[in-house]
Amino acid sequence: MSTAEVPIDPPPGFWIREASHAPSPVTPLTRPFWRHREWLRVVAEEMGFLFDTLDVQEIGGWLYLRVVPLVDKVGPPPPASLTPELYRTIPEVRRRIRACVNAVETDVAGRLVRRWHDEWRGGLSARIDALRRVDLDALTDEGLAGHYGTALALGDDGCLIHFRLWGAVVVALGTFELTCRELLGWEPGRSTDLLVGGSTSSTEPARALEALAPEDYVRRYGHRALTYDLADPTLAELPDVLRDLARTRRRRDPAEADSAAEPLPASARAAVGGTRFEADFARARAAYPVREENEFLTISTPLALLRAAALEAGRRLVARNALDDPDDVFFLEVPDMLAALRGGTDPRAVAGRFRRERDWALAHPGPPSYGVPAPPPPLEALPEPVRRVNEAFRWALEQIAAPAGNVRTHARGSTTITGIPASPGRYGGPARVIRDDRDFAKLRPGDVIVCPVLPPVWSVLLGRAGALVTDRGGPLSHSAIIAREFRVPAVVATGDGTSRVHDGQAVVVDGSAGTVHLSTE
Missing domain, CATH: 3.50.30.10 (Phosphohistidine domain)
Structure with a gap:
């Protein structure tokens, strides 16, 4: 039965359209990238967040997100007056509270950021370089299938690292925000002013357009996915765009020259004194640039490697008259593509069906949300470190993606x-x-x-x-x-x-x- 014949019946719970990373229905070959339920469960357990995970599902062809509670049941939430007793009696909540206290005492967030610099960044770079050196044309069909599997494993590892760092970053930035409010009386969001200028990886690709020869630029920066869907090209596939950007980069007025982050006024620094502010500030400064920097190695580059391998598979399938266009390969799921490479069933009908389903979804965009949101559980009865971590998480989540309202x-x-x-x-x-x-x-x-x-x-x-x-x-x-x-x-x-x-x-x-x-x- 086609998507057009299936009524939209969303699963129970409150679902929000994932419009920031998936503004269009995802192509079938991209689906393994959306294993967020698995990865974010690891993050929630590691940081001590009071939810189970974030679930991602396609509803009517569009991606939607749902926060899965620690105790996932359908029905109205318990009254706030019962919350303290539930915190003490529900085993899953008690375990999570202990995990959160341990994460604060052992500085899990800070250790994850240091691990990025000391281990993960170099390890991912080495694996990426090895995959880039592979001559795809020279691979047998079985070799190409194996290469795709290796790139998928890189993507899985990269996504898990990405989300673990995401958890560390939101805790560090959110905790610093709370510290600035509590010690300095600052309005919400002002803490970020002290961090601007620290994320050099955000501006590096644009500045390098002036400094590098085109072939050097493409080698260093071009092999990155432009979006989170394998069907979309990389920068390296748009040489005319890159040349035009390098030739006509906007010349800025000297008044717009880069400056360091807003310094903390001496009076404010004197008012906070002590070590809490300095420690939270140091963690936030270390974490802030990692949010942008890790994305290129954990997400964008692995996706680009998968796209290159998929296009090679698509070209081979067109040469065998199994597909009409190399881009049709993105409308196969991974097992279908690998089976077709190995001489299995004709993938043309599968690709055509998925194209029709995606076209239907594009013509019938889903609403911003399904279901009714439940109020978040109160945090006042929690131990102080657990309350702060989960308040920090809620604040940071709203700062990353504006609430639906x-x-x-x-x-x-x-x-x-x-x-x-x-x-x-x-x-x-x-x-x-x-x-x-x-x-x-x-x-x-x-x-x-x-x-x-x-x-x-x-x-x-x-x-x-x-x-x-x-x-x-x-x-x-x-x-x-x-x-x-x-x-x-x-x-x-x-x-x-x-x-x-x-x-x-x-x-x-x-x-x-x-x-x-x-x-x-």
Whole structure:
């Protein structure tokens, strides 16, 4: 039965569309990348978060996320008055509380960040280099299937490392945020100002366009996936775009020159004194750049290696008249592709069915959410370290992805779009709506990028842009961090900015106020 014949019957629970990393229905070959339930269960146990995991499912062809409680049952949550007793009596919760206390006492978050620098970064780089040196054309079909399996194993290991680091980063940044509020009385989000300038990996690819020869640039930065779907090209597959970006990089006014993070005023430093602030600040500074830096080795590059191997398989299947186009390979699941390589059943019918199902999903976009959200359990009755860790997690999660209630739609004809302030400053210029790599060529120096979300590899575009506006994300999203590192004004979570703004329209982006003013001329 086709997707069109199946009524949409979402599973129990509250599900939110995963629009930040999967703005379109994922292709079948990409599905192994979405094993978040398995990886995030490891993270929750390791850090002591009071939930089981995050589940990911396709509903009507679109990806949705759900927070799975430690005790996953259907029905209304217990009254808040019973929460302290439940914390003491439910075995799963008691074990998680002990795990959280241990994680704080042994500084699991800090140790994971150090492990990235001391072990994981070098190990992943070595495995990536070995896979890149493989001559795919010279492999037998069985050898190509084995190579794909090796690249899949790299992707699995990279994803687990990525999410373990994600847990460490949200704890470090969220704990520092709470410390700044409690000791300094700062408003929410101001703690991030002390960290700007530390994520050099965000700006490095754009700056290297001026310094490296094209072939050197492609070798070092080009073999990275532009999105989280294998069907989309890598930078290396867009040489004309790279040449154009290098030739017309925006020349910035000296007043926009890079500066260090906002220093902590002497009066504030004197007020906090002691070691708690300094320790939390040090952990946050160490963790902040890792969020962007690890993504290139744990996610983007393994996906690019898988894409290269899949395209080679697609070319071989076309040569055998088993597929009509090499890109059809992305509409096979991994077992189908490997079976076809080994001379199994004709994959053309399978690819055609999956294409039709994806086309149907694109024509029937799912709602922002299914179900009714349950209020989060109160944290006041928890031991102090457990309360702080889980408050830090909740804060950081909202900063990475704006809550569903904060995603706006604007009245038709409105001349002001509102979102969330992400990077300070005010800038006016012509807008360019960039939905995917096919729109990159439209961008001119000084343009305002308006896009659904800015994936990390798209950071190369910000060397040319004057400001950034996104439909989704929060102050700790990739989009916001990258914009701050470039000192580019940015507004995120506008909800429908890509629908309200048109190419060439004059806009003024106020990244401090979280507004975008549209010209009506």
